[in-house]
Amino acid sequence: MPITIADVAARANVSKTTVSRVLNGKGELDEATAARVRRVIDELGYVPSARAVGLARGRTRVVGMLVPSLTWPWMGDVLQGAVDVLETEQYGLLLFTCNRGEESMRLFSAQVSSKSFDGLLVIEPEGTLDTIRTLHLRGLPVVLIDDRAHEPIALPSVGTTNEAGAAEAARHLLGLGRLRPLVVSGPERFGCTDQRLHGFADVYAAAGHPISGDRVVVGDFTLGCGRDAVAAAVAAGVEFDAxxxxxxxxxxxAMQAALDAGRRVPHDVAVVGFDDIPLAAHTQPPLTTVRQPLREMGEVAARTLLAHFEGTPLPGTPTIIPSTLTIRGSTVAPDRAVLVPAP
Known part of the structure; x- marks a missing residue:
């Protein structure tokens, strides 16, 4: 049988409350009594539950994290950034996914109710924002890893420069003389889709080369949507050089479909992505892409939450970490890259 706090109290001839005070360093205690309790703890080999000690101190030293799924290509980088910070500060991570929809959210809600963690990091699963906002308004510290400045009630968040990153991609392609780009967007319901589309299209329009509707294809962030978009454009005779x-x-x-259609990359068609996941450096040719600072976003979000536990107010405006353009062989060799300066 495991040794309990009751066993320690009985052997030391004190109350369980006194043992708890010794463990947590709380309250005024006679030094001789405290020394006796510590000696009994050593003799019995009692190891207090970290959760019990944390609750006695008013803190679990555990952070919750709610994510849509672990299968998203960039999820590991964000998680690693958060974990690096939490482990350094001796916090644990309780991870929740929404793979099972409402069933997953019921499990998550039960853990919230039992106060299993001190605060929450969120990569928003679709359809959960109202729940997250309600929890935050009720007192649960929350930091979103995303840009939520467009929300009516902004939540503390860490995001990146979707619009500026897309604009940099546009200036790069314009600098290479690519005047007829095909755009494969993300789902329209995602805020980043709108930001990336506007950032890219605005630069082309300002340069006198507006992007027509037949060169914008709504995708779903999958390999197949990029392949299908390019194949359909080729079949329809849509002219594009990027x-x-x-x-x-x-x-x-998209790059594979262009190659399958006999188009050379980057000679005939230059291709630019967004995220800079590990795959990007290993496509043939390697992919030019807008790098999201994924690990940094996880790190900053975790630091923001831990700082709040120590008394720093959560920020009222999003914390933005800039994206950068990583130039590889799918557009041009890096030493020949040209950027159109930002206005």
Missing amino acids: VFAHNDLSAAG
Whole structure:
């Protein structure tokens, strides 16, 4: 049988409350009594539950994290960034996914009710924002890893420069003389899709080369949507000399379809993605892409939450970490890259 706090109290001839005070360093205690309790703890080999000690101190030293799924290509980088910070500060991570929809959310809600963690990091599963907002308004510290400045009630968040990153991709392609890009967007319901589309299209329009509707294809962030978009454009006779895809998977699919159609990359068609997941450096040719600072976003979100536990207010505006353009062989060799300066 495991040794309990009751066993320690009985052997030391004190109450369980006194043992708890010794463990947590709380309250005024006679030094001789405290020394006796510590000696009994050593003799019995009692190891207190970390959760019990945390609750006695008013803190679990555990952070919850709610994500849609672990299968998203960039999820591991964000998680690793958060975990690096939490482990350094001796916090644990309780991870929740929404793979089972409402069933997953019921499990998550039960853990919230039992106060199993001190605060929450969120990569928003679709359809959960109202629940997350309600929890935050009720007092649960929450930090979103995303840009939520467009929400009516902004939540603390860490995001990146979707619009500026897409604009940089546009200036790069314009600098290479690519005037007829095909755009493979993400789902229309995602805020990043709108930001990336506007950032890219605005630069082309300002340069006198507006992007017509037949060169914008709504995708779903998969390899297949990029492949299908390019194949359909080729079959329909749409003229394009570049592809800007809203993530790296669809960019890789687009590049493969272009090659299958006999188009050389980058000579005939230059291809740019978004995210800079590990795959991007290993496509043939390697993919030029807008790098999201994924690990950094996880790190900053975790630091923001831990700082709040120590008394720092959560920020009222999004924390933005800039994206950067990583130039590889799918557009041009890096030493020949040209950028159109930002206005």
